[in-house]
Amino acid sequence: MGEVKKHDTPKVDQLKTGPWPSFVDDIYSYSEKHKKQACFDIMGQMELSYTNRETHWKHGGIVGVFGYGGGVIGRYSDQQEKFPAIWAFHTIRVHHTAGKWYHTSALKKLCDMWDSRGSGIVNFHGSTGDIILLGTVTDQLEPIFFDLTHQLHWDLGGSGSNLRSPACCVGKSRCEWALIDVQELDYELTMAFQDELHRPAFPYKFKFKFSGCPLDCVAAVARADMSFIGTWRDEIRIDQEAVRAYVRGELKPNAGAFSDRDWGPFDIKKEVIDLCPTKCMYWDENEQKLYINNSECNRCMHCIAVMPEALRPGQDTGIAILIGAKAPILEGAQLSTLIVPFMKVEPPYDELKDFIYKAWDYWMENGKNRERIGELIQRIGLNKFITEVMGLTPIPQHVRVPRDNPYIFWKEEEVEGGWTRDVAEFRKRHPA
Amino acid sequence: MPTVEYKGKVFEVDEDGFLAGGLDAWCKEWVEYVKELEGIQELTEEHWKVINVLQDYYRKNGVAPMVRILSKVTGFPLKKIYELFPSGPGKGACKMAGLPKPTGCV
Numbered sequence: 001m002g003e004v005k006k007h008d009t010p011k012v013d014q015l016k017t018g019p020w021p022s023f024v025d026d027i028y029s030y031s032e033k034h035k036k037q038a039c040f041d042i043m044g045q046m047e048l049s050y051t052n053r054e055t056h057w058k059h060g061g062i063v064g065v066f067g068y069g070g071g072v073i074g075r076y077s078d079q080q081e082k083f084p085a086i087w088a089f090h091t092i093r094v095h096h097t098a099g100k101w102y103h104t105s106a107l108k109k110l111c112d113m114w115d116s117r118g119s120g121i122v123n124f125h126g127s128t129g130d131i132i133l134l135g136t137v138t139d140q141l142e143p144i145f146f147d148l149t150h151q152l153h154w155d156l157g158g159s160g161s162n163l164r165s166p167a168c169c170v171g172k173s174r175c176e177w178a179l180i181d182v183q184e185l186d187y188e189l190t191m192a193f194q195d196e197l198h199r200p201a202f203p204y205k206f207k208f209k210f211s212g213c214p215l216d217c218v219a220a221v222a223r224a225d226m227s228f229i230g231t232w233r234d235e236i237r238i239d240q241e242a243v244r245a246y247v248r249g250e251l252k253p254n255a256g257a258f259s260d261r262d263w264g265p266f267d268i269k270k271e272v273i274d275l276c277p278t279k280c281m282y283w284d285e286n287e288q289k290l291y292i293n294n295s296e297c298n299r300c301m302h303c304i305a306v307m308p309e310a311l312r313p314g315q316d317t318g319i320a321i322l323i324g325a326k327a328p329i330l331e332g333a334q335l336s337t338l339i340v341p342f343m344k345v346e347p348p349y350d351e352l353k354d355f356i357y358k359a360w361d362y363w364m365e366n367g368k369n370r371e372r373i374g375e376l377i378q379r380i381g382l383n384k385f386i387t388e389v390m391g392l393t394p395i396p397q398h399v400r401v402p403r404d405n406p407y408i409f410w411k412e413e414e415v416e417g418g419w420t421r422d423v424a425e426f427r428k429r430h431p432a
Numbered sequence: 433m434p435t436v437e438y439k440g441k442v443f444e445v446d447e448d449g450f451l452a453g454g455l456d457a458w459c460k461e462w463v464e465y466v467k468e469l470e471g472i473q474e475l476t477e478e479h480w481k482v483i484n485v486l487q488d489y490y491r492k493n494g495v496a497p498m499v500r501i502l503s504k505v506t507g508f509p510l511k512k513i514y515e516l517f518p519s520g521p522g523k524g525a526c527k528m529a530g531l532p533k534p535t536g537c538v
């Protein structure tokens with residue numbers, strides 16, 4: 001390896017101080033060890049950006065691999081004379097594993113490949129879920145893709161107007177609250193929709209996220225156009241003896257999550273009963289017994305999270321499907337809205353796939369250019385989306401409150417006499 | 433801006449190899465030149481159909497068509513478009529047709 005040139009980076013270097021792991025330390029120690037000019041140039045360009053307070057990446061960039069329409073984000077420096085090793089600094093999205101479990105042997109292979117073909121810098125992980133390989137040149141894209149597919153047996157993730165890489169919480173692999181096998185579901189749907197992921201065919205981007213329970217550890221309701229949330233419809237299972245153990249102070253509330261501060265002895269009334277959003281719980285002091293009126297429970301998970309050893313979700317489990325979350329551009333930020341309160345799901349998930357295709361078919365045909373499905377629902381109305389697009393029956397659970405304005409559309413066939421009226425008829429009774 | 437020379441013609445291109453001069457600078461030689469970069473063996477009628485539709489749409493509307501409009505007008509499903517243009521309608525076909533580079537969250 002030839003000589004490398006380190007730039008003077010006083011502002012960037014300040015970020016080596018303090019207790020949090022320093023990305024500056026990491027990048028410099030890596031670049032010194034591997035003699036990577038691209039890493040030194042990145043720090044140089046960053047110093048320039050800190051000084052000028054503006055980015056030094058050019059607008060856009062269209063690069064990729066043959067056969068796919070996405071997966072690589074092209075980037076070019078606008079300081080190519082000063083920082084030639086990062087004239088191109090493309091990002092590769094590599095599809096992560098469901099729940100982000102890895103074996104060191106796989107990661108080591110990935111690192112060996114990236115050490116030799118890229119900058120060595122990564123993001124574990126991008127917000128959507130992908131492994132992000134940060135920085136390489138155009139000529140390396142096909143060789144990287146070849147290595148990924150042929151040696152590692154890994155594929156690219158998504159980018160562009162397509163299905164982006166789905167993601168899920170750790171689910172049943174290590175969480176006792178997981179109500180469905182989100183990892184299996186994530187994997188099965190990812191494999192089923194490979195074509196939609198690799199070759200953009202949609203009006204705009206579309207994301208799936210899967211959470212095993214309403215605690216929603218992947219933030220599906222905020223960050224996915226289609227949010228799949230594990231839920232149950234029978235009764236919360238109560239171990240009364242364990243409840244008493246919490247009350248006696250033998251078990252720590254919230255599994256000890258708040259033990260760094262003295263909150264006083266556990267008070268079941270104050271910390272559970274009174275905080276239940278639907279007020280459907282009752283602690284009988286005399287009987288030393290907990291009652292839950294499950295028909296009023298909205299499955300918020302609070303009581304279960306406070307007393308994990310005493311309370312468990314029910315056993316009749318499935319998913320709720322919510323649609324439409326997006327960031328502010330264009331029409332304002334949205335969380336997903338409830339479309340299906342409960343669906344049983346089992347491999348091969350045919351019912352679920354039908355449901356997804358129904359929404360896609362309509363959006364692909366009727367969505368405007370760069371219109372997220374949440375905006376389409378806003379435009380055509382939730383009612384039309386639920387009834388005409390998805391073929392479902394509207395239910396009270398579809399809304400938080402009924403509308404408070406009276407601008408109500410009726411279908412012509414719902415109104416006696418229809419819309420065709422003769423004003424002459426009206427004038428017979430109401431002379432002008 | 434880098435330039436490339438092909439069969440006696442000189443083209444200004446950006447880093448992604450898109451024609452900097454757009455449709456005004458476009459000519460048949462450009463298509464021949466891009467063909468090689470884009471992994472296309474032989475240019476067929478079908479390639480030209482896609483290129484013509486893209487150019488007509490762009491002249492009329494000032495933007496590239498959405499994927500499903502391209503499919504509808506050409507009658508080619510997306511799968512077929514990838515068979516014709518391995519890097520897809522954006523990086524492959526639009527580049528060849530001399531349309532501006534796709535932008536946004538690509």
Ligand code: HEM
Pocket residue numbers: none
């Ligand atoms: C039977 C009699 C009336 C009926 C049925 C009626 C009905 C309505 C309705 C449906 C609206 C639209 C509300 C909206 O945009 O949200 C409205 C607005 C309005 N009405 Fe009446 N109205 C009546 C009498 C009057 C009278 C007598 C006045 C004034 C002296 C009046 C002043 C207004 C004004 C100023 C607005 C606009 C309010 C706004 O846009 O914020 N209305 N009315």
Ligand code: HEM
Pocket residue numbers: none
């Ligand atoms: C033939 C007579 C009138 C007609 C056809 C008429 C029509 C309208 C219409 C269509 C609107 C808009 C309603 C909407 O935003 O949905 C409006 C608003 C309004 N009108 Fe009239 N109007 C008439 C007379 C009057 C009179 C006499 C007054 C007041 C003395 C008045 C005061 C207002 C006000 C305050 C608004 C609300 C403006 C706003 O904030 O949007 N109008 N009118």
Ligand code: SF4
Pocket residue numbers: 169170171175176177178179211212213214215216217218
């Ligand atoms: S979302 Fe629920 S099931 Fe998934 S990891 Fe979080 S608590 Fe566990």
Ligand code: SF4
Pocket residue numbers: 275276277278279280281292296297298299300301302303304
């Ligand atoms: S899950 Fe929530 S709503 Fe249901 S009983 Fe527990 S605290 Fe109440």
